[in-house]
Amino acid sequence: MLFNILDKQKSMNIKTKQNNLEIKLSGSLEISFFAKLSLAIVVANYIFQVFANMFFLDLWGDEIGRILDFTLVPLETTVTYYTPQNHVFYDLINNIFLNILQIKSFNQIAEHTWILRSISLCYSLLTIYVTYCVAVRLFGKRVAMLSVVILSTTIPFYNFSSQISGYPLCAMFTILTVYFQILIEESEKKIIFFVLLSLTSSLLIYSNPYCLYICIGFISARIFTLYFNKNKAPVVSMFSISIGIILSILLYSPIFGQMFSSSYAKMNRLFNFDMLFVNLPVILMYFLSSRYLLIFIIPRMKSIGRIDIINFIASFIVLLMPFILAFLRGDNPYDRLFIPLAPIFSIILAFLFIHFNIIFLVKNIGNYVIPVVSIYSLVVFNYEIRHVKNRLEADIANDIREQDIYYSFHNYKYKPSLIVSKINELGYHGEHVYWNGNSLIENYLLGYGMKPYKLEEFDGEMFENGNMFLVTTAPSRAMEGIHEEYPFSSCRISSPAGNYDTLLYCKCEDQRLCNKNIINLDRIKNALESYYNSHGNYPISEGFDGYFSRYGKSSPDWISGLAPNFINSLPRDPRKNNDPSNQYLYASDGRDYKLIAHHPDDGDKVKQLFPTMIDPVRGILAYGYWTPNATSW
DSSP states (O other), X not given: OTTHHHHTTHHHHHHHHHHHHHHHHGGGGGOOHHHHHHHHHHHHHHHHHHHHHTTTOOOOHHHHHHIIIIISSOHHHHHHOOOTTOOHHHHHHHHHHHHHHTOOOHHHXXXXXXXXXXXXXXXXXXXXXXXXXXXXXXXXHHHHHHHHHHHHTOHHHHHTTTOSSSHHHHHHHHHHHHHHHHHHHHOSOHHHHHHHHHHHHHHHHXXXXXXXXXXXXXXXXXXXXXXXXXXXXXXXXXXXXXXXXXXXXXXXXXXHHHHHHSTTTSOOOSOOHXXXXXXXXXXXXXXXXXOGGGGOBOOOSOOOOHHHHHHHHHHHHHHHHXXXXXXHHTOOOOGGGGGXXXXXXXXXXXXXHHHHBGGGGSTTOGGGHHHHHHHHHHHHHHHHHHHHHHHHHHHHHTTOOOBSSSSBGGGTTOOXXXXXXXXXXXXXXXXXXEEOTTOOOHHHHHHTTOEEEEGGGOOSOOOBTTEEEEEESXXXXXXXXXXXXXXXXXXXXXXXXXXXXXXXXXXXXXXXXGOHHHHHHHHHHHHHHHHHHHHSSOOOOSSSEESSOSSSOBOTTOSTTTTTTTSSSOOOOTTOOSOTTSSEEEEEOSSOEEEEEESOTTHHHHHHHOGGGEETTTEEEEEEEEOGGGTTO
């Protein structure tokens, strides 16, 4: 029934569309060899820059999480376990791809990141090609060629071209959805393209649920064009996209509850004005990528076809609608969620340039506009890549870690494989490798068989075998903290400067001075001697007292009267657990005392290094200090 609406005017409309398309495609006669050559150079430069800077990058945090949680797992887990990092259809493709290649371990992927990056790059290259196909049908060949030039020199699109995430796939599905809408109106085989449009719109949302906003933008644009389109063709597209939305809901059904219970789906407030007045301008400027001459627009006395104006406004609706919906719902989405709009932006900017740019005031410039714009965009693009690198290097030097769609540290300065290689070079023998701050290296260390431990959560002995590895994003502060905790240790930076992570290699020549238990027991012993010199006796205990103890008093003030006059505070066993056996214990009758670390983890090691500290009564189950008369306690 829906297709019969179109049949009433089929012969006249198809003939008109064919004539219009022939007129637009005839623009190829005006395109010079130099225009085609310049376009080829721009695309080749884009591919070269991706291969030179992006294609072999180490995995960063989100990519590592995506691979471990959604790719190297059973297929059922990929489609039934939801977090915002799960770009389900994208991860599903990667999961199947890796299964075909028999790749089962994180190590294999970490050492050959190009395997998954090649898939994302294919999506990006197809996006460029389809952008050309869409623009040539909407506005002609000159706009189409400029659209490709603009998209291929857009920094955010370039940054995500080979990233292991769903954004390149979403960009491809976004422009394919536009393309199939055009083909539905142009072709007699409407059922085929109706099905393809439903499929692409559903998979667009299934790749990232936030792309629902883009699909609503498509429907809004079709409603707008419906007013001007006598043959009602936009109704078919609207119906097809609506079916696609329903299909995506069915695809998400196993995780529907998880999705809508997440913080991203909940509406916190109405009207996030920052979305329109801060986020939108910033993202559009990022899409512009410093090619400011492209927006030197003036009104010119030039006739523009009615259909071109309608298509331009419809494209603009698609571009703005996700921002408007985010504004209305009070959302505060990550800027990377708008990456799929880059092809639409490129077509809009190319259209504005061709019809309104000040450059066309120059006589006879039309034949040279594509080579001129290509060279200009190419130069600015390559300069901006260098500018971004320099900016990130300066930020890292100042302990700043910036990450948005334009300035993204993991694209240039994140090299965990270099850290792992350096640790092995320095002599790794199974020790803990500590990390702190915003370091994302934990999964890399695990993948290479090392033992990562977050410094802030570690309470044991840090200096194993007299040395320590620490990966940190704040090396100066980390070195100060280590020196404060272990005054006799020395640390040096052992990785190249300018990277996101810094490797500190710390040594302690006298392990007695870098054993946390011994340091704490030394401090207490010195405080006890000071107390004795002041009072003529040691603090008296009820038994073997401790923070927790089954052999005497349990109390935070487990040596009464010592803190704060003789020691700032009483140290605890670094394990900081509630087991009465794993504590520092103190016994005294006032004349003598015994102070021990009870059931320590390093009794064997201390016996080898400091045998006189081993408790004669308990052996390696305790070590510490005591007066001669308390030896047998």
